[in-house]
Amino acid sequence: MPAPGVCARRLTSGLVDPNDLEQHILWRLTKTENLPLTFRIEYDEASAALAKRVTDTAKAVVPRVGLTDLVGVAGSLVEPVPESAFLGKWQALRQGVIQSIDIQPGEVFQVIVGEGLPFLQAGASVAGTWVWTVNEIVLDLNDPLQGKKDYPPYRYRIAVSAEGNLVVERGEIYPQGSFMHTRPPQMIFKKVQ
Numbered sequence: 001m002p003a004p005g006v007c008a009r010r011l012t013s014g015l016v017d018p019n020d021l022e023q024h025i026l027w028r029l030t031k032t033e034n035l036p037l038t039f040r041i042e043y044d045e046a047s048a049a050l051a052k053r054v055t056d057t058a059k060a061v062v063p064r065v066g067l068t069d070l071v072g073v074a075g076s077l078v079e080p081v082p083e084s085a086f087l088g089k090w091q092a093l094r095q096g097v098i099q100s101i102d103i104q105p106g107e108v109f110q111v112i113v114g115e116g117l118p119f120l121q122a123g124a125s126v127a128g129t130w131v132w133t134v135n136e137i138v139l140d141l142n143d144p145l146q147g148k149k150d151y152p153p154y155r156y157r158i159a160v161s162a163e164g165n166l167v168v169e170r171g172e173i174y175p176q177g178s179f180m181h182t183r184p185p186q187m188i189f190k191k192v193q
Contacts, residue, residue: 025061029065029067037070039058039073041055041074041076043077058073081134081136083132085160088103088191089102089192090166090192091189091192098113098156099122100189101168103130103137107132108130109129109130110125110127112124138155139157140155155170156169165188
């Protein structure tokens with residue numbers, strides 16, 4: 001339970017280049033609205049060595065910047081969501097920027113887009129790639145407008161809900177690895193195949 005007056009929220013990160021790890025940690029700490037915080041490094045058995053490196057780096061950086069009283073570091077071994085939980089064909093439960101997703105082995109997927117993507121008409125089929133993490137996958141639509149002026153490079157984070165549905169959030173992965181949510185709100189998908 002957070003202390004009175006402390007806002008409890010979950011800061012999340014996308015993929016962080018291990019070579020930029022210290023920079024990412026420092027970036028998190030320089031945003032005063034993030035403090036106080038605890039770096040919670042979730043990992044599975046296969047990534048235990050990398051998680052130790054991340055934990056050790058965070059533990060070394062925090063005292064160096066004088067924030068020991070405001071920043072904690074904790075590692076947590078978690079049971080990974082199997083990659084197979086995401087595979088298959090999924091249909092949106094309501095209208096959204098994505099109508100259906102076919103997540104295939106080999107880190108590829110196909111989507112049928114809905115309304116609201118400026119680079120594609122509703123009903124268009126788009127292929128892309130995905131990356132699996134311990135408890136979610138991140139989709140990249142290979143957006144042709146990506147990197148153009150005033151158009152962010154959107155990515156889609158996907159988790160499996162307790163009910164077995166896909167929960168999809170659109171956002172941007174900042175250079176420091178932070179995933180910032182954007183509109184529309186969460187999209188929910190039900191498995192159809």
